Structure formats: structure tokens, C-alpha cells
Amino acid sequence: MVDPRLSVIKKRLKDINNIIAVASGKGGVGKSMVSSLLALHLASQDKKVGLLDLDVYGPSTHIILGIPFQKFPEEDRGIIPPVFHGIKFMSIVFYSEDKPGAFRGIDVSNIIRELLAITQWGSLDYLIIDLPPGIGDETLDVINLIQPTEFLIVSTPSKVAMGAVEKLIDLLLELHLPIIGVVENMKIGDSNYVKQIVTSKDVRYLGSIQFVPALEEAIGDSSKLLKTPFIKDLERIIKKSL
Amino acid sequence: MVDPRLSVIKKRLKDINNIIAVASGKGGVGKSMVSSLLALHLASQDKKVGLLDLDVYGPSTHIILGIPFQKFPEEDRGIIPPVFHGIKFMSIVFYSEDKPGAFRGIDVSNIIRELLAITQWGSLDYLIIDLPPGIGDETLDVINLIQPTEFLIVSTPSKVAMGAVEKLIDLLLELHLPIIGVVENMKIGDSNYVKQIVTSKDVRYLGSIQFVPALEEAIGDSSKLLKTPFIKDLERIIKKSL
Amino acid sequence: MHEWALAESIITTAVEVAEREKLKKIEEIDISLGELQQIEEDIFRFALDEILKSMNLRNIKIVIETENAVFECNKCKHTWNFEKDKLDEAEAEAIHFLPEMAFVHMRCPSCGSPDFTVIKGRGVSITSIKGEK
Amino acid sequence: MHEWALAESIITTAVEVAEREKLKKIEEIDISLGELQQIEEDIFRFALDEILKSMNLRNIKIVIETENAVFECNKCKHTWNFEKDKLDEAEAEAIHFLPEMAFVHMRCPSCGSPDFTVIKGRGVSITSIKGEK
Ligand SMILES: Nc1ncnc2c1ncn2[C@@H]1O[C@H](COP(=O)(O)OP(=O)(O)O)[C@@H](O)[C@H]1O
Numbered sequence: 001m002v003d004p005r006l007s008v009i010k011k012r013l014k015d016i017n018n019i020i021a022v023a024s025g026k027g028g029v030g031k032s033m034v035s036s037l038l039a040l041h042l043a044s045q046d047k048k049v050g051l052l053d054l055d056v057y058g059p060s061t062h063i064i065l066g067i068p069f070q071k072f073p074e075e076d077r078g079i080i081p082p083v084f085h086g087i088k089f090m091s092i093v094f095y096s097e098d099k100p101g102a103f104r105g106i107d108v109s110n111i112i113r114e115l116l117a118i119t120q121w122g123s124l125d126y127l128i129i130d131l132p133p134g135i136g137d138e139t140l141d142v143i144n145l146i147q148p149t150e151f152l153i154v155s156t157p158s159k160v161a162m163g164a165v166e167k168l169i170d171l172l173l174e175l176h177l178p179i180i181g182v183v184e185n186m187k188i189g190d191s192n193y194v195k196q197i198v199t200s201k202d203v204r205y206l207g208s209i210q211f212v213p214a215l216e217e218a219i220g221d222s223s224k225l226l227k228t229p230f231i232k233d234l235e236r237i238i239k240k241s242l
Numbered sequence: 243m244v245d246p247r248l249s250v251i252k253k254r255l256k257d258i259n260n261i262i263a264v265a266s267g268k269g270g271v272g273k274s275m276v277s278s279l280l281a282l283h284l285a286s287q288d289k290k291v292g293l294l295d296l297d298v299y300g301p302s303t304h305i306i307l308g309i310p311f312q313k314f315p316e317e318d319r320g321i322i323p324p325v326f327h328g329i330k331f332m333s334i335v336f337y338s339e340d341k342p343g344a345f346r347g348i349d350v351s352n353i354i355r356e357l358l359a360i361t362q363w364g365s366l367d368y369l370i371i372d373l374p375p376g377i378g379d380e381t382l383d384v385i386n387l388i389q390p391t392e393f394l395i396v397s398t399p400s401k402v403a404m405g406a407v408e409k410l411i412d413l414l415l416e417l418h419l420p421i422i423g424v425v426e427n428m429k430i431g432d433s434n435y436v437k438q439i440v441t442s443k444d445v446r447y448l449g450s451i452q453f454v455p456a457l458e459e460a461i462g463d464s465s466k467l468l469k470t471p472f473i474k475d476l477e478r479i480i481k482k483s484l
Numbered sequence: 485m486h487e488w489a490l491a492e493s494i495i496t497t498a499v500e501v502a503e504r505e506k507l508k509k510i511e512e513i514d515i516s517l518g519e520l521q522q523i524e525e526d527i528f529r530f531a532l533d534e535i536l537k538s539m540n541l542r543n544i545k546i547v548i549e550t551e552n553a554v555f556e557c558n559k560c561k562h563t564w565n566f567e568k569d570k571l572d573e574a575e576a577e578a579i580h581f582l583p584e585m586a587f588v589h590m591r592c593p594s595c596g597s598p599d600f601t602v603i604k605g606r607g608v609s610i611t612s613i614k615g616e617k
Numbered sequence: 618m619h620e621w622a623l624a625e626s627i628i629t630t631a632v633e634v635a636e637r638e639k640l641k642k643i644e645e646i647d648i649s650l651g652e653l654q655q656i657e658e659d660i661f662r663f664a665l666d667e668i669l670k671s672m673n674l675r676n677i678k679i680v681i682e683t684e685n686a687v688f689e690c691n692k693c694k695h696t697w698n699f700e701k702d703k704l705d706e707a708e709a710e711a712i713h714f715l716p717e718m719a720f721v722h723m724r725c726p727s728c729g730s731p732d733f734t735v736i737k738g739r740g741v742s743i744t745s746i747k748g749e750k
Pocket residue numbers: 024026027028029030031032033034060185186187209210211212213215216230269270400401402403
């Protein structure tokens with residue numbers, strides 16, 4: 001029979017104004033950093049923000065934002081995402097004790113459906129979804145189950161990264177899904193390589209975020225993160241795109 | 243009934259002396275760069291080397307090594323991996339035209355089983371497997387189907403990367419699988435952070451590979467790649483570990 | 485109690501299916517509770533009743549059965565059943581919230597592999613919806 | 618012809634199963650060729666014969682059937698059959714080598730989604746092995 005969880009996912013998301021999936025196709029380009037700091041920045045602007053970490057193998061946003069995960073979230077007609085730094089936060093780390101999980105694709109899909117069916121986000125201005133790399137179960141379930149999601153794509157100025165990023169962009173374009181644009185992260189030098197490819201596909205190039213050597217020291221500390229040059233560059237990007 | 247492909251996978255790999263899976267758990271740490279340059283370096287030392295790219299969403303090794311993929315590999319009692327720069331090479335890019343594929347976990351597993359069942363590697367000193375991030379179908383199939391595989395783990399000096407890397411290490415240790423050691427890639431600064439965690443788990447810390455800003459310009463050009471400082475650092479690591 | 489959210493998914497789905505199949509009235513919903521998720525029938529029935537009342541749905545027979553969980557190892561093909569006593573309280577509760585936490589907290593009892601399939605008894609599902617055409 | 622490698626997998630598996638089930642002799646192997654992989658029965662039979670000869674296996678009846686491919690869209694639930702003429706030659710050949718290239722070169726004819734399941738008829742499989750105990 002039909003999967004009952006699918007019928008309530010729309011209900012759970014109905015009071016959310018904007019759903020933004022931070023995606024790339026490529027790993028290690030800064031999706032989790034962009035998701036986390038985007039959520040943090042919007043919350044600091046008094047927006048109602050949720051952050052959903054869908055990287056089940058290497059959840060990262062709790063590390064970046066310094067979120068403790070030792071307690072199960074409260075229950076009330078579902079799961080109430082706990083609030084940290086003004087962000088309603090949900091990640092499997094609340095249930096995995098941050099231990100490894102050997103999930104096959106079907107398990108990943110089950111985790112996502114279960115989380116979407118039981119999490120009560122309430123009303124939000126923005127829900128930010130941190131996606132893992134690839135075009136696998138996570139990305140396909142977000143495409144199929146969460147509509148409309150707008151995609152914020154992250155890349156780095158590398159041919160290897162763009163190899164994977166172009167695949168995701170091409171697929172989203174083929175499916176006529178909304179793409180906010182592409183952020184070029186960890187920019188060193190001034191090559192036009194990413195900008196050229198992106199604009200040739202008629203996708204918006206949103207600008208770059210510089211490589212910030214000191215970013216590592218701010219990881220886990222939200223107030224330090226808000227003071228890094230990363231946030232300045234991100235703010236500029238948000239201003240013209242959100 | 244049983245999957246017939248499983249019975250011949252062992253036969254296909256029987257004349258290979260060393261199977262090395264380059265893994266991490268984390269994306270973007272340099273797994274594909276390490277796999278490609280490891281294969282290139284070993285081939286330049288007159289070793290018989292194969293390279294199998296198992297990143298089905300973002301195959302990268304053909305980009306790094308500048309391998310053309312416009313022609314189907316030859317057939318002879320299976321598929322004969324074509325040779326580039328002295329490396330027997332196999333990747334789905336020969337069949338995907340480098341276009342995006344929307345693969346669920348079960349599809350990924352089918353691709354891996356099919357490739358392992360039909361590829362005739364012949365005799366090799368080393369087969370290098372480039373794994374994608376995560377502990378999903380790719381990693382689990384390598385663990386279950388290819389024995390013995392030794393794991394060469396790549397990380398960067400970042401808390402976010404180590405969050406995912408530690409999960410993979412912990413799982414491999416629990417399963418008593420052979421770990422060659424951990425390579426710390428894109429090292430900037432001189433923190434002992436990665437070394438400390440790794441050695442505290444009784445896993446070998448193999449050394450670091452410096453962050454090479456000019457590496458990007460060598461991508462796609464095997465002779466340039468062989469002259470980068472990346473190779474020097476990698477050579478030092480190989481010397482004491484392989 | 486987070487069961488409410490899953491109970492709501494059952495009723496919402498039943499209503500959707502009834503509309504799609506042009507049923508005049510839903511007479512019976514048969515529900516399976518997979519053992520792995522450890523949902524107590526009483527709690528679940530209470531949540532269902534509350535939701536049915538709030539939606540003004542009356543006289544629907546609710547049949548609940550528990551399905552034993554069966555696991556099969558993807559490495560050694562061993563099959564086994566759910567053994568809750570092997571888990572500590574927090575692990576069992578994590579699996580209650582997210583059944584896939586089984587792959588974090590459980591291992592194949594024969595070979596130790598974390599890579600196994602939940603053949604049966606994962607969670608909440610609908611087995612049948614009966615009604616008047 | 619790469620079919621040889623798959624034919625070898627069938628015979629090797631049959632021999633392993635026969636040993637495990639303590640068959641004195643394999644009498645019949647029933648094989649299903651999934652339509653998606655586009656393997657010609659003649660070619661496959663030729664490869665099987667060659668392998669059987671090389672392994673000194675005689676008098677085994679080989680029954681080959683083709684299974685039509687059925688796809689179901691994960692987005693809109695539409696089901697459909699394999700339409701080879703919609704593919705160009707290189708795409709069809711890629712799918713012959715690696716059936717999952719269907720997810721690169723094919724789309725749901727109803728909604729355009731690349732996310733679908735091969736319900737039936739993917740590739741080579743064994744449906745039954747008969748023998749003397
Ligand atoms: N602009 C930046 N400057 C410096 N380091 C960065 C920057 N953006 C991300 N990083 C670092 O790069 C690594 C990968 O970032 P992460 O957000 O985890 O990527 P992804 O989620 O795409 O895998 C992390 O170690 C992160 O701290």
C-alpha cells in the first residue's frame with residue numbers, strides 16, 4: 001500500500017515561506033558551511049529559521065554551529081525541533097549519538113521520510129536544508145517530496161568540483177526546478193571559470209566567498225562565525241538573491 | 243535466487259596483489275586526487291596498476307588524469323579496461339557520456355556489481371579504488387564483495403572533515419578491516435589535530451600532503467601532475483606504507 | 485508523544501485513498517505496527533481516536549496488528565529477530581523515533597556486520613482500507 | 618562480446634549452488650534475460666556452451682526466457698515498458714553494458730523524471746537450478 005508518511009509531509013511544511021536546499025553534487029565545497037551560516041545570519045536578522053541536516057553519513061551543521069546533541073528533542077504531536085542560536089534545528093545526530101551508520105539508499109530515504117513526517121516546524125520564514133553530495137536518494141527525495149524547494153548551489157573554482165556541479169545543474173534545469181543561483185566558495189585568485197560556465201547555462205552567478213584561513217578557529221562558536229569575512233561575503237550574496 | 247554476478251567477482255580480482263580503496267567518509271578532501279596520483283605514480287614506477295572510479299555521481303579521476311571517454315572499452319570475455327598513462331582504467335563515464343544519473347542506492351549497488359563482474363583486470367600489482375564520501379552502498383559493497391581491500395583514508399585538517407572521517411575509521415576498526423593509515427591532505431599550518439586523533443585510535447598517521455595552489459593548473463595533464471609537490475609528499479607517504 | 489504525527493499520517497492517507505477510490509464512507513482501516521519501532525498499541529489507538537474525533541470521522545473500525553521484525557544480513561545472509569534487551573534504553577528509544585538507527589545501534593549477531601536489511605516489521609503502515617462505494 | 622563474463626557468472630553460480638545443495642548432477646538451468654540489457658539469446662547461448670565445454674560439463678539443459686522490462690516512476694507512479702527506439706544507438710549500447718545507464722539516458726514518459734525503478738527485466742538472472750540429489 002502507499003507510504004502513509006507522504007500524505008503529511010506537505011502539512012508539516014505548509015507554514016514555511018521559503019524552502020532552500022543547499023546543494024552541489026560535489027562534496028567538500030562548503031554546503032554545510034553555507035547552510036549553517038545562512039541560517040545563523042537569517043536568525044540574527046530576526047527571521048524565523050529552520051535548519052534540516054540531511055547528510056546522514058557526515059552530519060556537519062551541529063559541529064559548525066556548536067550544537068549539543070545529547071538530549072532527544074521534545075515530543076508534542078510529533079517532534080519539536082530544539083532551538084539553538086535562534087534556529088529550529090533537526091539532524092539525525094540527536095538519535096545517532098554521532099556514531100557511524102551503515103545506511104543503504106533505501107534506509108536514507110526512510111530516514112528522510114520519517115524526519116519530514118514527524119518534525120513539527122511550525123511557521124518559518126526560511127527552512128534551510130543541508131544536502132550531501134551526489135544525486136542520490138537525498139536529492140531525489142527532496143525533489144519529489146518537498147515542493148517548491150529552491151536550490152542554492154555551491155561550488156569551488158575547480159574543474160573537478162565543476163564536473164559534479166554541472167551534472168546537478170543540468171538535471172535541475174531539465175526538470176525545470178527553481179535554482180536561486182551558484183555561489184563560488186573558497187575563492188582564491190580571480191579566474192572567471194565558474195562564472196562563465198554558470199552564466200552560459202543561463203543560471204545566476206551569485207558571487208564568491210573568499211577562502212578564509214581562520215574559519216577553522218571559529219567552527220563551533222556562533223558569535224565568532226558571525227564575525228568572519230565569510231559572513232560578509234555571504235550577506236552580499238543574500239542581499240541580491242533572497 | 244542468488245545474484246549470479248557475486249560468484250565471479252572473486253575470479254575477476256584473483257590476479258591482483260593489492261587492492262587499495264581510497265576512502266574518507268568526507269567529500270572534497272582529495273580522495274580522487276590521491277587515487278589518481280597514486281595510480282599515476284605507481285605506473286611511472288613500472289608497477290602494473292588499475293584504477294576503478296566508483297563515484298557514480300561525480301566521477302573525477304578521468305578529469306584529473308585527462309582521460310578521454312568517448313569510446314566504449316573493448317570486449318573480450320568481458321570488458322577490457324583501456325590503458326591510459328600505463329593505468330588500466332574503469333569508470334562509468336565510458337557509458338554515461340559524463341551526463342548526470344539519478345541513481346538510488348540499489349542502482350549504485352547494481353552498477354558496482356556489474357562493473358566488478360564484467361571487468362577483466364588481468365594481473366595487477368595494485369588496483370586503486372576511488373570511493374565517494376559516506377558509508378553507503380559503495381563503501382558497503384566494497385567491504386562485502388572485495389576481500390581483502392586495504393583502506394587508505396584521506397582527511398583534511400578540519401574538525402568538520404574529521405567528524406565524518408572518524409565515523410568511517412571507527413566502523414572499519416570495529417569490523418577489523420585493514421587500514422593502511424590516514425593521509426592528511428591540503429595541510430596548511432602545523433596543527434597536530436588530525437595526527438592526535440588518528441594515533442589515539444591506534445591507526446597509522448602516514449603524513450601530510452601540502453596544499454598546492456598550482457595543482458589546479460596541472461589537472462588533466464599527467465606529466466604536469468607528476469611534477470607537482472603533491473607527488474613528492476605522496477611518494478614519501480607511499481614509501482613508508484605500501 | 486511523537487506517535488500522534490504518525491497516526492495523523494495514517495488517517496490523512498486513508499482519507500486521500502477513500503477520495504481517490506470514490507468511497508462514500510471509510511468503514512475499516514487495518515494498520516500494521518512494525519516491532520522495530522516499538523509503538524505501543526494503546527498509545528497509538530489513543531492518538532488515532534483523537535485525530536478521528538478532531539476530523540469528525542465516526543464509526544471507523546481500527547484494526548491494529550503488530551508485525552514481528554525480521555532482519556537479514558547483507559554480508560552473511562543470516563536472518564534474525566529484534567532483540568530489544570541487547571540495546572540500552574537510549575538506543576531503543578532512538579530506534580523508536582527513527583527505525584534506521586538500527587543500523588547505528590545494532591549488528592548482525594552472526595558476523596557483526598552493520599549492513600543488513602529490515603525484511604519485515606520496520607514501522608507504521610496501512611495494510612488495507614475498507615469502505616462503501 | 619562481454620556477454621561471456623555474465624554467462625560465466627551463471628555457470629559458476631549454478632556449480633556453487635549445486636555443491637551447496639549437494640546435487641550429484643546439474644540437469645537444468647533456467648535463465649531469465651531482462652529486456653533492458655538487450656542480450657541476444659543466440660549470443661548468450663553460444664557463450665554458455667563454450668563455458669560449459671571448457672568446464673567439462675555435459676548434458677545440462679539450458680532454458681532461456683526473456684523478461685519484458687517494466688519501469689515505475691518514483692515521482693508520478695506511472696509504469697511503462699522499454700522503448701528502445703526512443704534511444705540512439707550509443708545510448709542503447711551503454712544500457713546493454715550497464716543497465717543502470719537507463720537512469721542517464723531515459724526519462725519517465727509521463728512526467729519527465731529520471732527517478733524511476735526497474736520493476737522487472739533488468740538483466741541476467743537465474744530463475745531455477747534443477748538436479749539429481
Ligand atoms: N570560505 C571558506 N574558507 C575556508 N574554509 C572553508 C570555507 N568554506 C568551507 N570551508 C571548509 O571547507 C571544508 C568543507 O566545508 P563543508 O561545509 O563541510 O563542505 P560540504 O558540506 O560541501 O561537504 C570544511 O573544513 C570547512 O570548514
